[in-house]
Amino acid sequence: MLAAFPHAMPVEGLIGGLMIGIAAALMLLGLGRIAGVSGLAARATGIADSGAPRSMAIAFVIGLPLGAFLVSLATGGVVTRFPPSVIPMILGGLLVGFGTRLGSGCTSGHGVCGMSRLSRRSLTATAIFMASGFATVALMRFGGLL
Amino acid sequence: MIRLAIALVAGSIFGAGLAFSGMSDPARVQGFLDLFGNWDPTLAFVMGGAIIPMAIAWLIQRRVEKPFADAHFSLPGTTIIDRKLGTGAALFGAGWGISGLCPGPGLADLAINPLPALAFVIAMLAGMAVHRVTN
Numbered sequence: 167m168l169a170a171f172p173h174a175m176p177v178e179g180l181i182g183g184l185m186i187g188i189a190a191a192l193m194l195l196g197l198g199r200i201a202g203v204s205g206l207a208a209r210a211t212g213i214a215d216s217g218a219p220r221s222m223a224i225a226f227v228i229g230l231p232l233g234a235f236l237v238s239l240a241t242g243g244v245v246t247r248f249p250p251s252v253i254p255m256i257l258g259g260l261l262v263g264f265g266t267r268l269g270s271g272c273t274s275g276h277g278v279c280g281m282s283r284l285s286r287r288s289l290t291a292t293a294i295f296m297a298s299g300f301a302t303v304a305l306m307r308f309g310g311l312l
Numbered sequence: 313m314i315r316l317a318i319a320l321v322a323g324s325i326f327g328a329g330l331a332f333s334g335m336s337d338p339a340r341v342q343g344f345l346d347l348f349g350n351w352d353p354t355l356a357f358v359m360g361g362a363i364i365p366m367a368i369a370w371l372i373q374r375r376v377e378k379p380f381a382d383a384h385f386s387l388p389g390t391t392i393i394d395r396k397l398g399t400g401a402a403l404f405g406a407g408w409g410i411s412g413l414c415p416g417p418g419l420a421d422l423a424i425n426p427l428p429a430l431a432f433v434i435a436m437l438a439g440m441a442v443h444r445v446t447n
Contacts (some may be wrong), residue, residue: 178333
């Protein structure tokens with residue numbers, strides 16, 4: 167089946183996904199917390215007043231680039247293909263920031279932690295942000311922006 | 313101190329997983345969302361891989377009284393599915409599609425491709441601050 171998608175990385179995806187799940191499991195079973203990146207980022211920066219202790223949120227958020235950096239060192243570089251313009255970064259970032267706060271979570275909190283808990287709230291949120299992502303990229307494609 | 317170390321290790325494994333799986337590459341994530349283009353299924357493997365250990369963790373969580381390094385579980389108990397949840401998720405999905413980034417990869421990419429990642433992260437924090445001021 168995957169022969170139809172020669173650019174896919176199913177093995178790396180599965181292994182990386184297991185690492186993400188193990189990290190989230192460590193947060194849950196070690197610290198009793200959801201590894202929701204949007205919530206922890208808001209807490210780390212002081213934008214959110216409630217949630218994990220601030221020092222704990224800061225430690226987790228620092229770990230994200232640290233772990234990515236270590237993989238980059240170990241594998242000789244990680245490919246990141248950003249769009250040439252900064253406008254999608256700014257517009258996308260604003261929507262991601264506002265939307266994840268309003269909707270109480272992102273791909274990690276709702277997607278990984280909530281779906282694996284079979285939370286109806288998280289299943290609903292994940293279905294909506296996936297559908298919205300598909301629709302947005304389809305509009306960009308047919309609008310000649312991709 | 314042990315709690316900070318656990319959070320740092322968890323964040324690092326999380327960030328490493330994002331980078332290893334290709335999810336720190338905005339074009340690959342956008343490729344998953346691009347059903348009418350050169351579709352890239354990698355994200356589905358990442359999500360599937362992440363849900364396996366986490367589903368086991370939830371089964372363990374039900375059988376223990378407290379986490380091993382903290383006094384109690386602090387978990388969201390909200391079950392309300394309201395307009396805020398739906399609107400927030402829809403706006404997040406749009407931003408995810410436009411940029412190819414969600415919060416985790418945006419932060420992880422600060423170490424790999426700092427300039428465009430920083431633009432995303434600053435805009436994301438600004439969006440969060442706007443939400444705080446207006447709600």
